[in-house]
Amino acid sequence: MADWFSNGEAVGHVDASDRGMQYGDGLFETIAIRNGEPRLWDYHMDRLAKGCELLNIRKPPDAELTAGVLDALHQSNTPTAYSVAKIIVTAGTGLRGYGRALAETPTVLFGAFPALPPPVESYRDGLQAALCQTRLAINSPAAGLKTLNRLEQVLARSEFVATGEFEGLTMDADDDIICGTMSNVFFVTNNSISTPSLARCGVDGVMRRHVIETLRAQGIDTQIQAINLVDLKNVDEVFISNSQFGVMPVQSCADMRWPVGNTTRNVMAILADNGVIECRQ
Amino acid sequence: MADWFSNGEAVGHVDASDRGMQYGDGLFETIAIRNGEPRLWDYHMDRLAKGCELLNIRKPPDAELTAGVLDALHQSNTPTAYSVAKIIVTAGTGLRGYGRALAETPTVLFGAFPALPPPVESYRDGLQAALCQTRLAINSPAAGLKTLNRLEQVLARSEFVATGEFEGLTMDADDDIICGTMSNVFFVTNNSISTPSLARCGVDGVMRRHVIETLRAQGIDTQIQAINLVDLKNVDEVFISNSQFGVMPVQSCADMRWPVGNTTRNVMAILADNGVIECRQ
Numbered sequence: 001m002a003d004w005f006s007n008g009e010a011v012g013h014v015d016a017s018d019r020g021m022q023y024g025d026g027l028f029e030t031i032a033i034r035n036g037e038p039r040l041w042d043y044h045m046d047r048l049a050k051g052c053e054l055l056n057i058r059k060p061p062d063a064e065l066t067a068g069v070l071d072a073l074h075q076s077n078t079p080t081a082y083s084v085a086k087i088i089v090t091a092g093t094g095l096r097g098y099g100r101a102l103a104e105t106p107t108v109l110f111g112a113f114p115a116l117p118p119p120v121e122s123y124r125d126g127l128q129a130a131l132c133q134t135r136l137a138i139n140s141p142a143a144g145l146k147t148l149n150r151l152e153q154v155l156a157r158s159e160f161v162a163t164g165e166f167e168g169l170t171m172d173a174d175d176d177i178i179c180g181t182m183s184n185v186f187f188v189t190n191n192s193i194s195t196p197s198l199a200r201c202g203v204d205g206v207m208r209r210h211v212i213e214t215l216r217a218q219g220i221d222t223q224i225q226a227i228n229l230v231d232l233k234n235v236d237e238v239f240i241s242n243s244q245f246g247v248m249p250v251q252s253c254a255d256m257r258w259p260v261g262n263t264t265r266n267v268m269a270i271l272a273d274n275g276v277i278e279c280r281q
Numbered sequence: 282m283a284d285w286f287s288n289g290e291a292v293g294h295v296d297a298s299d300r301g302m303q304y305g306d307g308l309f310e311t312i313a314i315r316n317g318e319p320r321l322w323d324y325h326m327d328r329l330a331k332g333c334e335l336l337n338i339r340k341p342p343d344a345e346l347t348a349g350v351l352d353a354l355h356q357s358n359t360p361t362a363y364s365v366a367k368i369i370v371t372a373g374t375g376l377r378g379y380g381r382a383l384a385e386t387p388t389v390l391f392g393a394f395p396a397l398p399p400p401v402e403s404y405r406d407g408l409q410a411a412l413c414q415t416r417l418a419i420n421s422p423a424a425g426l427k428t429l430n431r432l433e434q435v436l437a438r439s440e441f442v443a444t445g446e447f448e449g450l451t452m453d454a455d456d457d458i459i460c461g462t463m464s465n466v467f468f469v470t471n472n473s474i475s476t477p478s479l480a481r482c483g484v485d486g487v488m489r490r491h492v493i494e495t496l497r498a499q500g501i502d503t504q505i506q507a508i509n510l511v512d513l514k515n516v517d518e519v520f521i522s523n524s525q526f527g528v529m530p531v532q533s534c535a536d537m538r539w540p541v542g543n544t545t546r547n548v549m550a551i552l553a554d555n556g557v558i559e560c561r562q
Contacts, residue, residue, distance in 0.1 A: 004297040013294035014302055016285040016390055021295055022369075023431040024305030055432070056439065088303075091435075096394065098431060098462055099438035109297055113377065137418035137482070139454040141436055149430035150304040150379060151336070154372075155422055157380035158337065173420040181379055201418070 005072040005110045018107055019091040023098065024148035026090030026107070027051040031069065032244050033112070034277060036080040038069060040243060043206035048089065051145040057091050057103040064108075072110035079114060084244060086111040090148065117278050118245050122166065123268065124281060126251030126260045127240075130160035130168035131229075132181065136201035138172050144204035153203075157181040167240060169253050172201055175229040180240050184208035185250075187227055188237035188263040194225040207241040207276075214274050215267065237261040239268075246276035286353040286391045299388055300372040304379065305429040307371030307388070308332040312350065313525050314393070315558060317361040319350060321524060324487035329370065332426040338372050338384040346389075353391035360395060365525060367392040371429065398559050399526050403447065404549065405562060407532030407541045408521075411441035411449035412510075413462065417482035419453050425485035434484075438462040448521060450534050453482055456510040461521050465489035466531075468508055469518035469544040475506040488522040488557075495555050496548065518542040520549075527557035 003010050019025035029048055032039040045062050052059035060068075069085045072078075087110055091103035134156040142149065156170050167180045179185055179202040186195045193215065198204045215222045227235065238250040238258050247268050249260040265281075272280035284291050300306035310329055313320040326343050333340035341349075350366045353359075368391055372384035415437040423430065437451050448461045460466055460483040467476045474496065479485045496503045508516065519531040519539050528549050530541040546562075553561035 012297060014297045016293060016295045016392075018302065019435075021299065021302045022309075022429070023435050024429055025432060025435050028303075055436070097438070098434040099442040100435070101439070101442055111297075134422050135420055137421035137424075139416055140418035140433075141415050142432055147432055148303070148305055149432045151306060151423055151428055151430045152421075153379040154300075154304050154306050154381070155336070157378070158382070161380040161382055 003076055003111070005068065005075055006108060008071050010075060011109065014107060014109070015093045017093050019094055019100070019103075020088065020107060020148050024150075025055065026057070026088060026148040027055065028086060028088045028146055028148060030243060031085045031087070033069075033073065033080055033083045033085055038066070038085065039275060040206045040210055041066070043209050047146060047204065047206060048087070051142075051147060052089065054142060054145060055091065055103070055147070056101070057089060057106050060089065060106065060108050068108065068110040069112070072112040076112045078112040082115055082117065084113050084115045086113070088148070115244065118248065120281070122248055123279065124260070126249035126258070127166040129180070129250050129253040130163065130165040131254040132156040132159050132168040132170045134159060134170065136170050136172050136178050138174070138200050140201050143201050144198040146203055153181045167250075170202075171229060176226045177229060177232060178202040179205075180242075183240040183242040186211065186239050186241065186267075187235040188239075188261060189235050191263055192221060192223065193263065193267070194223040194227065196226050197224050205241060205243060207243045207246060210274070210276070211241050211247060211267065211271065214270060218270060232256060237264045239264045246278040247271050284357055284392070286349065286356055287389060289352050291356060292390065295388060295390070296374045298374050300375050300381070300384075301369065301388060301429050305431075306336065307338070307369060307429040308336065309367060309369045309427055309429060311524060312366045312368070314354065314361055314364045314366055319347070319366065320556060321487045321491055322347070324490050328427060328485065328487060329368070332423075332428060333370065335423060335426060336372065336384070336428070337382070338370060338387050341370065341387065341389050349389065349391040350393070353393040357393045359393040363396055363398065365394050365396045367394070369429070396525065399529065401562070403529055404560065405541070407530035407539070408447040410461070410531050410534040411444065411446040412535040413437040413440050413449040413451045415440060415451065417451050417453050417459050419455070419481050421482050424482050425479040427484055434462045448531075451483070452510060457507045458510060458513060459483040460486075464521040464523040467492065467520050467522065467548075468516040469520075469542060470516045472544055473502060473504065474544065474548070475504040475508065477507050478505050486522060486524060488524045488527060491555070491557070492522050492528060492548065492552065495551060499551060513537060518545045520545045527559040528552050
């Protein structure tokens with residue numbers, strides 16, 4: 001079992017009254033550590049800041065969070081060449097009851113874990129995805145944010161633990177594809193790239209943002225656009241993004257099949273040139 | 282700070298890797314203790330069983346949960362005449378990542394806390410409610426269940442912590458009234474009683490069930506029926522239900538006003554005769 005750290009000390013436990021435990025009243029970030037550096041740190045901090053604003057939690061200063069991640073890597077002897085760090089920020093230990101004022105003294109935990117890059121074949125041939133039955137609730141007040149309320153992802157991902165797909169695609173009740181259980185999804189149609197809006201549900205991944213901004217900076221149009229299940233089989237290519245593995249082609253979802261096409265390969269090449277080493281093939 | 286108990290021992294902390302803390306992967310029940318007895322115990326066990334089924338958690342046997350509650354009351358020296366017990370059941374401490382198989386060894390925590398009945402005036406004159414801006418997400422896979430994903434209630438209730446209303450009514454994105462932040466809501470129109478469906482969002486309270494079943498057993502028609510915000514001001518009476526306080530009239534919500542009418546008083550009298558001592562006026 002991995003250790004957790006707080007204020008530079010190993011902490012195996014949290015107060016049972018912590019609002020993170022009681023209500024999922026908190027946020028987290030899972031950060032790729034590559035060659036000693038947190039990747040896309042500013043994007044993680046941006047999303048965490050947005051989450052703290054919605055949840056009315058005083059966000060710990062970036063410097064404190066940077067130091068906490070480095071300390072967790074160091075104290076846990078986690079290799080910094082290729083690993084993953086997790087930051088948890090909760091509203092802290094408070095009185096019983098849902099309501100509260102500003103959480104001035106959040107609980108802040110840091111974890112560091114060894115990691116391995118996914119196999120080269122996944123990037124070359126694409127991954128197999130499940131189509132999850134669990135639907136994402138529509139118009140969640142925390143849509144897009146990485147809160148500790150993650151039951152939808154737990155339920156969706158648990159659907160295919162036994163069958164072993166790498167990822168599963170999730171829909172809302174309207175059959176619109178929203179994202180993967182741990183990734184965001186992109187579609188290629190007639191050489192045009194799109195990804196669903198996360199304004200109503202889902203998690204707005206930092207790698208999704210990096211993909212969109214990097215492609216747009218290169219003059220490659222990338223649309224925020226819903227795609228319905230009935231149209232999914234007709235898209236030309238599908239790929240997913242995630243902070244840890246970057247971008248990976250999807251070769252199938254349920255009975256739908258897609259080739260690993262030139263657009264996806266081009267996106268991966270661009271990402272590889274922009275700090276996402278996993279996409280270098 | 283209240284103590285928590287597990288397996289007959291005081292436990293102030295939980296493993297930081299507990300899935301309750303990491304993802305809100307668990308459930309809870311808040312049980313009224315009256316004259317030494319848990320009230321509506323079977324309904325609490327029913328709801329917990331439904332939650333365990335959805336979340337694929339092995340439900341601890343009722344006898345173990347009964348013993349745990351009594352042990353927490355005893356060890357914390359909480360008066361059993363009038364108090365509240367909380368049971369938390371999580372998927373336990375597991376590997377990282379959303380997906381999992383059946384949680385065979387759940388974390389089970391028990392808490393016991395002193396309580397006081399609400400003031401007599403609230404039952405006589407009705408309470409003031411806020412109208413919450415936070416909307417409940419529609420088509421939640423855990424709709425009706427008391428999971429540890431409670432951010433919607435945290436956000437909604439925190440809206441009126443400063444203004445001091447006793448409760449707040451929450452809506453979905455369609456402006457349908459669903460429930461209170463810690464209660465269920467009933468409407469009286471032309472002597473007919475209704476309460477919203479909780480199939481898409483909200484929490485299916487044990488006192489709501491007790492109210493519906495008790496009224497129906499008395500031949501009093503009680504409908505499961507949505508009511509929209511635009512119609513709320515036109516209902517004749519409003520009351521709310523909660524496991525701790527029973528049934529209480531609502532005298533106002535935002536700028537809407539209702540009298541404490543005969544139907545609500547009759548419901549309270551019936552409840553008082555059926556074990557809900559707070560409703561005896």
